[in-house]
Amino acid sequence: MNLLRDLPDAARGELVEQLAGNAVVRVERIVSHGQASPPGFWYDQDEAEFVVVLTGAARLRFADGETRTLEAGDWADIAAHRRHRVAWTDPARPTVWLAVFYREESE
Numbered sequence: 001m002n003l004l005r006d007l008p009d010a011a012r013g014e015l016v017e018q019l020a021g022n023a024v025v026r027v028e029r030i031v032s033h034g035q036a037s038p039p040g041f042w043y044d045q046d047e048a049e050f051v052v053v054l055t056g057a058a059r060l061r062f063a064d065g066e067t068r069t070l071e072a073g074d075w076a077d078i079a080a081h082r083r084h085r086v087a088w089t090d091p092a093r094p095t096v097w098l099a100v101f102y103r104e105e106s107e
Contacts, residue, residue, distance in 0.1 A: 003054055007031055007094050014089075026101040032058065034091030042083040047101040049078045056095025061087040080104055
């Protein structure tokens, strides 16, 4: 298996594929191609999320005002319930994310 080979066509919509997981952790490959979160939409997840951009580029915006641009190799560790959204993904090429969702120790 290769995370960057035989990518699905995400031109019409972001695609999420669960690669592994159990009740504690979930690993997903996300393929974006120019998508962003809908206006006014914020993720507010019960789980923490570690995300790395494998190829392409994206911009995350957080409700607290922080904006973070991610390019290949860049990652973010987003705490549970830290409201965020995808502000932009590269429209010229696929952006491939590896996302790991997990329960934080204090839960």
